Amino acid sequence: EAGVAQSPRYKIIEKRQSVAFWCNPISGHATLYWYQQILGQGPKLLIQFQNNGVVDDSQLPKDRFSAERLKGVDSTLKIQPAKLEDSAVYLCASSLDPQGGDETQYFGPGTRLLVL
Amino acid sequence: SQQGEEDPQALSIQEGENATMNCSYKTSINNLQWYRQNSGRGLVHLILIRSNEREKHSGRLRVTLDTSKKSSSLLITASRAADTASYFCATDSGTALIFGKGTTLSVSS
Numbered sequence: 001e002a003g004v005a006q007s008p009r010y011k012i013i014e015k016r017q018s019v020a021f022w023c024n025p026i027s028g029h030a031t032l033y034w035y036q037q038i039l040g041q042g043p044k045l046l047i048q049f050q051n052n053g054v055v056d057d058s059q060l061p062k063d064r065f066s067a068e069r070l071k072g073v074d075s076t077l078k079i080q081p082a083k084l085e086d087s088a089v090y091l092c093a094s095s096l097d098p099q100g101g102d103e104t105q106y107f108g109p110g111t112r113l114l115v116l
Numbered sequence: 117s118q119q120g121e122e123d124p125q126a127l128s129i130q131e132g133e134n135a136t137m138n139c140s141y142k143t144s145i146n147n148l149q150w151y152r153q154n155s156g157r158g159l160v161h162l163i164l165i166r167s168n169e170r171e172k173h174s175g176r177l178r179v180t181l182d183t184s185k186k187s188s189s190l191l192i193t194a195s196r197a198a199d200t201a202s203y204f205c206a207t208d209s210g211t212a213l214i215f216g217k218g219t220t221l222s223v224s225s
Contacts, residue, residue, distance in 0.1 A: 004158070033213075042120075042204050042215030043159070056212055091158060103147060103208055107158035 002026065004108035006092050012114045018080035021111045025073070025094030031055075032069055033105065034077050035091040043091055049075065079113075087115045120148075120205040120216035128222045135192045137219040139205030140185075146208045148181060148188050153202045153218070162190075162203075195223045 005024040013019050025032050031050050035043035046065065048055040051072040060067070064083070069075040079086055089112050093105040123138045139148070147166045151159040165172045165181045165188065172179045178191040192199055202218040 040217070042206075042217050044215070045212040048212065059212075093159075103149070103164060103213075104161045105149075105159075105213065106161065107151075109158045112156075 004092055004094055004106055006108035006111055008111055009109065010112050012116065013082055014116050015084055016081040019082055019113065021077045021090050023075045023092030023108060026106055029094035029096050031095045032075050033093040034067055037089045037091055082115045084115050087113055120207050120214065122205055122216045122219040124219060126220045129195055131196060131223055131225045133195055135195050135221055137190045137203055139188045139216060141207045143209055146210050149206045150179060150190050151204045151206060197223050197225045199223050
């Protein structure tokens with residue numbers, strides 16, 4: 001079974017530029033998550049999708065971050081404009097059916113973003 | 117907001133020894149999960165324990181949960197160099213999964 005795919009793996013940009021990350025979840029997984037992990041900390045949820053609808057985006061800085069999940073499969077996370085404090089690893093995860101009792105989340109390798 | 121807090125922040129042991137990590141949290145939970153993260157990689161799910169369970173085993177892993185003390189522990193027995201990684205607890209209260217800052221485990225041969 002293929003895991004969660006993310007691209008790019010690394011990205012270096014200057015502040016005020018824009019950047020986009022892509023995620024392809026495990027086939028059949030209805031729920032998709034984007035996390036931000038700053039160095040030395042645990043992942044922090046940015047947004048959660050159930051199919052193509054947003055379940056939780058309370059921690060997403062909506063003035064600069066946006067995310068979409070087209071057709072309930074792939075997802076894109078965008079930052080525009082980027083700030084120095086956005087330097088972090090952006091992790092995508094998916095799960096089969098958290099409402100149905102299967103809460104295990106499967107993580108992709110992450111995209112490491114450096115904002116200069 | 118940080119729900120789970122792991123202790124210790126860092127742990128260094130020799131191969132063959134046991135490693136114990138603790139996690140404390142603040143609010144009631146549905147379940148608590150432990151994840152491992154190797155350097156530069158994504159997180160890997162290790163084990164999930166529900167609020168009505170007290171202990172769970174998976175291979176060399178043993179997890180306990182004390183809801184009265186709002187704490188959990190992860191025991192790795194007979195550690196190996198390959199166990200070197202960061203370990204995170206994550207609490208599920210029915211909304212978002214909230215991760216702690218993690219314990220960095222170093223196992224030397």
